[in-house]
Amino acid sequence: MTNLDTSPALNLPDSIATLQYKLESEPEKIQLKLVDDLVTVGEAGLAVLMDFLSKHSSEVPLSQVNAKIYQALFNSQTPQVVDFLQKHFPTGTVPLKSDSAIDYAPLQQLLAQQDFEAADRLTLQLMCKLAGDAAAQRKWIYFTEVKSYPVTDLQTIDALWLAHSNGKFGFSVQREIWLSVGKNWEKLWSKIGWKSGNNWTRYPNEFNWSLDAPKGHLPLSNQLRGVQVIAALLIHPAWLK
Template sequence: MVTVPLTSALNIDYRPLQELLSAGAWLEADRLSLQLLCRAAGEGAARRGWLYFSEVSRIPVEDLRTIDRLWRAASGDRFGYSVQRQLWLGVNRNWERLWPLIGWKQGYHWTRYPDEFIWDLSAPKGHLPLSNQLRGVRVLEELLTHKAWEEASG
């Protein structure tokens, strides 16, 4: 596995996420990723356990990049927010074209959480992390347009 620097502007320990991803515990890593995003977004989100779209911009660049790099490293660049972003940009930011591409929707039917999602490397590229984004497109859009992607993230 590729070594990922575990940098955090908030002194968040990303080793547990790294361990889950290294072990291929994708569902558990997805749930922990949401907790870590909430923690990085602030006390309100951490307490609730989910994000308002308006809180995503509070997540420090270093922290979002660290979570993304961990997902990319563990999956051979199949999973991660930056992977989802590239796919989304590739379909001209069209959500209805993105959902089936990443396996979140088939025809008129949304993939049901967690049982219908694919929690291994056979999943479509960009399938994970889900991080409970089915709550609505606004949070995911904020993640995919976060300032972390404005510069080369390596």
Template sequence: MNSSSTDPVISSISTSTDPVALLTSLKAVPEKAQLSQIVGLEQLGETGWSVLMEFLFEQREGLMVGSLPNLAAGKVYQILYRAESPACANFLQTHFPHGIVPLRSQTNIDYSPLQKLLAQQDFQAADKLTLEKMCELAGAAAMQRNWIYFTEVEQFPAIDLQTLNALWLVHSEGKFGFSVQREIWLSAGKNWIKLWSKIGWKNGNTWTRYPQEFTWDLTAPKGHLPLSNQLRGVRMISALLAHPAWTQP
């Protein structure tokens, strides 16, 4: 189905007040169109929130067995998370107390603070915390120096990297994450110069200056975030993008 603003199903959101019809319309379209409809439902206030809660509740069973939520579910969670509504807050606390992404960790690291920042779309703070969590993965020495050797990245548990990636992916409508950067890197023939340009880390011969020249919202180029300690050269990100985590289920 066409996901443009002229689509009759999408256009009907602004005039329909029947929650059942709205939910049926939302579930009937592909994910890309769902993202557009979700924005329209947010604008309806309480009526739209009730539809979004029902939509997200239907995702709950799959999440309980560890499956990754789709991007539409991630968008819905973000809207309900920031809604100034006791009903939405109670719904999330009851059914998604730990967020929407399963926070798996082989090393018992708590990723819930990162999930909260990403749900709030505070990408700059989330980027900083991502580095802190990766240093935590690497151990006490990395935490003290606040950066990571490429040899430490090679020892990271796949589960933890997959969790970090899933958090960025789900809370950015699929725009940010290590797997996104890896896909761009591979499509560029593993050419680092092309990668830097495509993801906005370099303009010609000039590196993007941290933090003021980076884009901390969804208008950024695809793969722009997280920064992955990029100022310390190519070996660290090379180890990250070549990690077995991206080829394991």
């Protein structure tokens, strides 16, 4: 663990100190709830979150708690927090790796803001860009183009969606559900809320652009609803490494 020494020793009231202790010691599910509790406290709670993020920023594997703390701080927009994030986490908590020289910072910021609809549109744009100039111009993807996606880039996109949805959204989540239903596409569409009975969910207004959506609901990138493209995505080597 790396301590960035971003703040002086915290002198906290007992109730805040208790929350801080629990944040350090409880299981992840409880930690995620404690982040919300600390945000409601105000500046003292934000100080605890900054301190925690400083201490745990280098942990592997990537922590959903760290991502949630980052987005809570990001959305608070207090001067001290803005300075802290700009100095130590200018691109969030997920390493924005790319083998295609693509900048994933705009996607990270939209997801941190929980603007899932805009993030979904940008995800499609980035995936078209990954597929090459022809796909970027036509604004949709052939399944044959998916096979050539760099593992690193797909993993970065997926990690961002996972990190900023408490593990609820992402291609790897959709793959997990797909495997759990025996690779049955109709069961997958139903489980992730892309189809109800014989009716496809209509884009964009019938989709749920919030964390209240079914697990695996996003990213949608509406052009991906053909079986060939999403099948190519879900069998990509990115999920085997």
